[in-house]
Every structure is written in C-alpha cells, then in structure tokens.
Amino acid sequence: MKINLVLHSQKYEDFRWKDFSGLYIDECLTWRNHVDCLARKLAPIVGILYRFRSFKLPHRIKLNLYYSLFHPHITYLNVIWSVSATVNIKRIEILQRRALKHIYDLHPLTPTDLLYNITNVFSVGESARYCSAQYIHKTLLGDAHSNLVLTKINQMHNYSTRHREGIYIAPVSSVKYGLKSPL
Numbered sequence: 001m002k003i004n005l006v007l008h009s010q011k012y013e014d015f016r017w018k019d020f021s022g023l024y025i026d027e028c029l030t031w032r033n034h035v036d037c038l039a040r041k042l043a044p045i046v047g048i049l050y051r052f053r054s055f056k057l058p059h060r061i062k063l064n065l066y067y068s069l070f071h072p073h074i075t076y077l078n079v080i081w082s083v084s085a086t087v088n089i090k091r092i093e094i095l096q097r098r099a100l101k102h103i104y105d106l107h108p109l110t111p112t113d114l115l116y117n118i119t120n121v122f123s124v125g126e127s128a129r130y131c132s133a134q135y136i137h138k139t140l141l142g143d144a145h146s147n148l149v150l151t152k153i154n155q156m157h158n159y160s161t162r163h164r165e166g167i168y169i170a171p172v173s174s175v176k177y178g179l180k181s182p183l
Contacts, residue, residue: 023077031084035091038073042095045069049102062103063119070099074124079135082128093124 024034048069052062074092082089100119101110116123122130138144 023080030088031081032088034081035084035088039091039095041073042070042092042099045073046095046099046102049099053102053105059104066099066103066121070096075127075131078124078128079131082125089124096121096124 024031024037026033049062049065052065074096097112097115098108100106100115100121101108104115104118106115106118112123135144135146139146
C-alpha cells in the first residue's frame, strides 16, 4: 500500500516511518514504531519509580512523580495511536501497571482491576476512550474543530425512536466533483 501524506502543504512520499511532533507514523499505520519509542522512554521512568520504593515518601508525592514523568507520555495524542494492535497497547499498559505498583508498594502479582481501583488511574485504553468522549462532547458543543459532522438524532426528526438520544455521524465524502472536468 502506498500512502501519500500531505501535512501543512508539504508532501511526504515513500517513507518507512516519520516523526511528526512526537507522533511516529509508519507506512502501514500500525503505530508499532511509536509504541517502541514510547516504551523506550517509559522503561527508565519505571526504573526511577522502582528506586523510589526504598524512600519512605508518601504515595501522593510518588503519584505526582508519575503524573509529571510518566502520564504525559501515554496521554499525548493517545486518541490517534491507541487504535494500534492490542499487543502494542498491552506493552504500554504493562509498563504503566509496573509504575503504579512501585508507587503504591504493591506485590508484582496484584490483580489489574484491584490496582486501578486502588490508584484511581485510567489504563491506557480507558484514557483514550475518555479523551475521545471529551472530543466528541466538545465537538457537539461547537468548542472543538472537527471534519466530522456530528448530529444528535433528536435534531434530525421529531418522532420518538429507541436511539433518540444517540449521535449520528454523517459520512464524510472526500470526492471533489468537477475538479477533473475539462470545463
């Protein structure tokens, strides 16, 4: 598959992967390179949090370290790269779980659901779903730019249906009629 990428009126052709402001885009949009780079950045941070286990710091201070060192990396453009394969997302979630277990001095075999209940932190997948929901909400309110046309179903007609409170996403057409015509 050949991808023609145009970003800010600059054309990129025949690339294996490209860094665009911290988002690593590969030619097949698998996001594997982005997840690899992200894992390389996060692994040393997990090591730092492990070393802080020996210090008797309060959990809130260690959690502040997590939110300042680790969390920005997993939330930056996660709505885009979180559609990656489950294997890639699991790699980041494993690093996240290790970091949280180091912060709260939990046993390495602590169940994941218990971990997230104790810490009140979203997993990588939950964080992406939350950011997507926020974006859709802002788009519906008109506070965010979007190429999608989002319409509440109850604004389309007046009669009652099961999905009256749902959202309709109008199909976006990329066809530009008449641009290739000789006239």
